Amino acid sequence: MTRDGEELISTHCCFCGMQCGMNIRVKTVDQSVVGVEPRYDFPMNGGRLCPKGVAAYRQAEHRERILHPLIRKNGQLVKATWDEALDLVTSKIQDIQGKYGKDAFGLYSGSSMTNEKCYIMGKFARIGLGTKNIDYNGRYCMSSASYGFNQSVGIDRGSTNPWSDIKEADVLVLAGSNTAECHPLSMPYIWGARDKGAKIIVIDPRETKTALVADVHLDIRPGTDVAIGNGLLHVMIADGLVDEQFIEQHTTGYERLKEVVASYTPQRVAEITGVAPEKIITAARLYGQAKEGMVMFARGVEQHATGTDAVSTYVNLSLVSGKIGKKGSGFATFTGQGNGQGGREHGQKTDQLPGFRKITDPKAREYIASVWGVEESEIPGPGLSAFEILQQLGKEIKGLLLVCSNPIVSSPSIGDVGEYLKGLDFFVAIDMFMSESAELADVVLPSTVWIEDNGTTTNVEGRVVRLKGINRRPGEVKADWEIISEIADRLGRGKYFKYNSPEEIFNELRVASKGGIADYYGITYEKLEKMQGVFWPCPTEDDEGMPRLFEDKKFNFPDGKAKILAFEHKGPNEQVSEEFPLILSTGRVVYHYLSGNQTRRIEALTNFCPDPYVEIHPNTARQYNIGNGELVKISSPRGHIKVVAKITKIIREDMIFVPYHWGKQLAINHLTNPALEPKSKIPEFKVCAAKLEKIETL
Numbered sequence: 001m002t003r004d005g006e007e008l009i010s011t012h013c014c015f016c017g018m019q020c021g022m023n024i025r026v027k028t029v030d031q032s033v034v035g036v037e038p039r040y041d042f043p044m045n046g047g048r049l050c051p052k053g054v055a056a057y058r059q060a061e062h063r064e065r066i067l068h069p070l071i072r073k074n075g076q077l078v079k080a081t082w083d084e085a086l087d088l089v090t091s092k093i094q095d096i097q098g099k100y101g102k103d104a105f106g107l108y109s110g111s112s113m114t115n116e117k118c119y120i121m122g123k124f125a126r127i128g129l130g131t132k133n134i135d136y137n138g139r140y141c142m143s144s145a146s147y148g149f150n151q152s153v154g155i156d157r158g159s160t161n162p163w164s165d166i167k168e169a170d171v172l173v174l175a176g177s178n179t180a181e182c183h184p185l186s187m188p189y190i191w192g193a194r195d196k197g198a199k200i201i202v203i204d205p206r207e208t209k210t211a212l213v214a215d216v217h218l219d220i221r222p223g224t225d226v227a228i229g230n231g232l233l234h235v236m237i238a239d240g241l242v243d244e245q246f247i248e249q250h251t252t253g254y255e256r257l258k259e260v261v262a263s264y265t266p267q268r269v270a271e272i273t274g275v276a277p278e279k280i281i282t283a284a285r286l287y288g289q290a291k292e293g294m295v296m297f298a299r300g301v302e303q304h305a306t307g308t309d310a311v312s313t314y315v316n317l318s319l320v321s322g323k324i325g326k327k328g329s330g331f332a333t334f335t336g337q338g339n340g341q342g343g344r345e346h347g348q349k350t351d352q353l354p355g356f357r358k359i360t361d362p363k364a365r366e367y368i369a370s371v372w373g374v375e376e377s378e379i380p381g382p383g384l385s386a387f388e389i390l391q392q393l394g395k396e397i398k399g400l401l402l403v404c405s406n407p408i409v410s411s412p413s414i415g416d417v418g419e420y421l422k423g424l425d426f427f428v429a430i431d432m433f434m435s436e437s438a439e440l441a442d443v444v445l446p447s448t449v450w451i452e453d454n455g456t457t458t459n460v461e462g463r464v465v466r467l468k469g470i471n472r473r474p475g476e477v478k479a480d481w482e483i484i485s486e487i488a489d490r491l492g493r494g495k496y497f498k499y500n501s502p503e504e505i506f507n508e509l510r511v512a513s514k515g516g517i518a519d520y521y522g523i524t525y526e527k528l529e530k531m532q533g534v535f536w537p538c539p540t541e542d543d544e545g546m547p548r549l550f551e552d553k554k555f556n557f558p559d560g561k562a563k564i565l566a567f568e569h570k571g572p573n574e575q576v577s578e579e580f581p582l583i584l585s586t587g588r589v590v591y592h593y594l595s596g597n598q599t600r601r602i603e604a605l606t607n608f609c610p611d612p613y614v615e616i617h618p619n620t621a622r623q624y625n626i627g628n629g630e631l632v633k634i635s636s637p638r639g640h641i642k643v644v645a646k647i648t649k650i651i652r653e654d655m656i657f658v659p660y661h662w663g664k665q666l667a668i669n670h671l672t673n674p675a676l677e678p679k680s681k682i683p684e685f686k687v688c689a690a691k692l693e694k695i696e697t698l
């Protein structure tokens with residue numbers, strides 16, 4: 001119901017992969033925002049919003065919005081016209097590429113954008129700039145999940161099942177996911193399953209709010225997911241809790257798995273993980289004996305130098321037990337970024353073209369070239385991944401376009417990243433607020449926030465949803481795709497970027513995705529509105545999409561069989577030492593989103609969590625003589641920060657935990673390890689070696 005003089009604009013929350021439905025309440029007279037309401041009609045959240053969702057709209061008219069283009073003059077960013085700013089950007093791109101070659105200009109983008117914007121970034125890099133060096137911040141989030149899914153089942157959709165299936169499971173395995181804080185509105189699904197009698201197994205080093213609902217909590221030493229997964233598989237195989245018929249008919253690799261996990265006895269796994277053998281046996285039996293079960297995980301599993309191995313190891317639980325392709329049975333990763341799923345489908349990954357096509361595949365290159373109206377040879381090959389781009393700034397890469405990302409907070413070892421950024425000949429950032437990264441730019445271009453955007457995103461389930469924007473923009477802000485189109489025009493490539501609306505971009509994206517793994521061809525804006533979103537793949541307009549994958553037990557490999565892949569436990573890249581005796585892990589809190597560039601500006605959220613802190617177990621705190629609320633210095637081989645201590649029994653004695661949403665002197669990523677997982681190139685955010693010191697003053 002609307003009040004007099006108001007109207008409701010139907011859209012989706014921007015702050016996590018659930019993409020909860022909400023209505024923005026605006027005044028009809030000028031479209032100014034009055035507030036938000038959760039949507040009861042959208043099945044994902046059914047009339048609820050978490051604190052971030054309730055407060056998200058407050059960024060739209062925030063006093064710190066960047067309202068005009070800015071150009072650096074005499075060391076200061078000063079107001080400029082769009083023409084001045086875009087002419088400068090264009091001439092710098094041309095100068096740098098003329099001097100050093102096309103690949104010397106890089107594009108680093110994000111996944112908190114609509115599908116249409118993500119698609120445009122990939123296209124602009126390849127045929128606007130002509131550079132191979134494009135990648136995006138999703139590389140930090142879940143690229144190992146993406147790689148793991150592809151290598152195990154040949155398809156990378158974040159969830160094999162719709163979220164409604166969670167309540168149908170008899171057992172849930174939640175690994176490395178603090179669902180209660182990071183995807184709060186997934187909890188009603190988990191509680192629903194529990195209330196119907198499902199058992200809940202949580203695998204996490206901390207006794208998080210999510211772990212509080214667990215029947216069994218396996219509080220593993222960080223970086224030991226492969227070992228615990230192998231331990232669970234060992235018990236399931238030993239107890240005959242596997243589905244031999246499913247394995248025989250629909251998988252390959254089981255014999256090798258049996259050989260590898262044979263040595264992962266509960267006793268050995270207990271030594272590696274620190275979890276009692278009885279708990280490992282109980283958890284394995286709970287999962288193995290259940291009829292239906294979901295295995296769900298997140299960054300705690302993925303952000304490791306062995307993240308891809310760990311993902312495929314957890315997928316093995318579903319495969320050996322045949323708990324896949326059924327109501328209540330499958331696996332999923334919780335996407336962290338608002339459009340974490342869509343962001344990785346449309347070609348802004350350096351190794352991909354739209355529709356999840358491999359950029360090295362000659363047929364894929366031919367097809368996308370035909371959609372874009374260029375020669376295949378005009379599409380550059382794969383370039384550097386996200387962190388590798390940053391490492392090459394000032395070296396191989398002399399100029400950078402940064403879009404919707406804040407790598408100087410979100411990257412590992414950011415002391416180094418700051419130096420890399422300063423080494424650039426030219427740096428342009430597109431952002432809505434002056435992020436810590438944008439502050440270093442030569443030109444800053446103001447962009448729309450989510451409630452001003454029209455378009456689509458793809459949620460954690462693989463459901464494509466429709467976002468409608470309010471008809472009001474402050475100052476001179478433009479949508480990212482409009483800015484990119486204008487730069488392309490100035491570069492003489494405008495004919496490839498002539499769009500009048502996001503729907504026109506989406507219709508091109510549909511064609512580009514046709515026949516690919518993430519096939520959106522049958523999805524239209526009209527259908528999205530009628531159906532409360534559509535699950536991909538959806539190859540034809542009369543198709544209704546595919547909420548549940550693998551119901552036909554056909555996996556995406558030539559023989560149709562899933563690959564059971566076996567991995568040995570290797571452990572973290574960086575080990576604790578005498579000098580750095582504690583394991584440092586990082587993560588999120590419910591009140592903030594990613595680098596905090598948006599949520600740190602919303603008082604309704606910062607009032608609850610204004611600053612970072614370090615969680616320390618009471619026994620560890622005693623050892624260092626640290627009291628609750630006292631100031632401590634945390635150091636790793638790469639740097640240090642100073643924060644207050646939070647003494648808590650929820651954490652293991654051998655580790656400490658710091659949330660990562662703050663920048664500058666409060667950024668925990670000064671300390672994290674930039675070691676990359678070799679296949680997916682995800683950095684190992686979740687483990688590094690650290691030490692603690694009590695200090696008296698800042």
Ligand code: SF4
Binds near residue numbers: 013054
């Ligand atoms: Fe937004 Fe996620 Fe909260 Fe839903 S659960 S309101 S999508 S942050």
